[in-house]
Amino acid sequence: MPIFGTDGVRGLANGPLTADLALSLAQATAVVLGQGRTADARRAAGKRLTAVVARDPRVSGEFLTAAVSAGLASSGVDVLDAGVLPTPAAAFLIADTDAAFGVMVSASHNPAPDNGIKIFARGGVKLPDVVEQRIEAAMDGPKLQPTGGGVGRIRRFADAEDRYIVHLLGSLPHRLEGLHVVLDCAHGAASGVSPETFSDAGATVTVIGADPDGLNINDGVG
Structure with a gap:
């Protein structure tokens, strides 16, 4: 059963949308969006892949963002934690920092018990359906497991709001x-x-x- 809907992944936080799901989704995203000519060129130039992560103020956003960040960092992606910001801010910051991709943890107009995970491609643009399907498939496949200096770092994006x-x-x-x-x-x-x-x-x-x-x-x- 597909987990992506019309606007990312949404559901009752700690119901279908668990920390385990968020972690697995982030790991799969690193596998899919961490590939390709642009990503390879960055690595060849000695640059690390970076993702912007932001959330809305729902209480469940704290543990879901932590799970997403853990999944990305454990896959070798550096995380810029932008904290609580609107979704358009996340899209802008992905483009502004030239991040490889980004993740917004939010359920928009849904009630507080719900939450969601929306993934943006480079430039802060919406993922095509075919890429979402590849990420879903990658959730059941092998994950990236770098060690030592290959793991990602999680840093606060101090001036994100400014x-x-x-x-x-x-x-x-x-x-x-x-x-x-x-x-x-x-x-x-x-x-x-x-x-x-x-x-x-x-x-x-x-x-x-x-x-x-x-x-x-x-x-x-x-």
């Missing part, structure tokens, strides 16, 4: 002075980025639903 905000501000055709903007962040991943971005752009900002506690995402807001 980079994304600078990108957003740079995309505006003009500043927003004179506008009063009301933001309902649904206690989600944009609770930090959105208010700061609109404020930095010059708008007067009223914010609601921006106090995520891991359990209240999309609850009574939006």
Whole structure:
């Protein structure tokens, strides 16, 4: 039975979407996306493969992100842990850092008990269906198991949010002075980025639903 749906892998966290599944999916992703001419050229140049990993504030995102990062690092992929950020931020950062690929742990508008894993290709673009099928098949195949200095490192992506905000501000055709903007962040991943971005752009900002506690995402807001 396929595990990928129309927007990545989703399900009840610790139901069908377990830490074991997240680990196996990450290992298979490293096998599939760590191959090809671009990856081989990077290795030949002495460069390591890197992946950006981000999540939304759901409480289950903590253990699922840890499992994804473990699966990637154990397969020789360096991980940039961007923390809690919106999905478009993850896509941007993959492209901005020239990462080999990236993973977003989020279930978007679904209720808090659910979660999901979305994988982006190089450049922050959506994976073609055929690549998702190859990753599913690789989950039952041999994994990469480097040792010593071949294993990946997991590092905090300290300026991930700042980079994304600078990108957003740079995309505006003009500043927003004179506008009063009301933001309902649904206690989600944009609770930090959105208010700061609109404020930095010059708008007067009223914010609601921006106090995520891991359990209240999309609850009574939006």
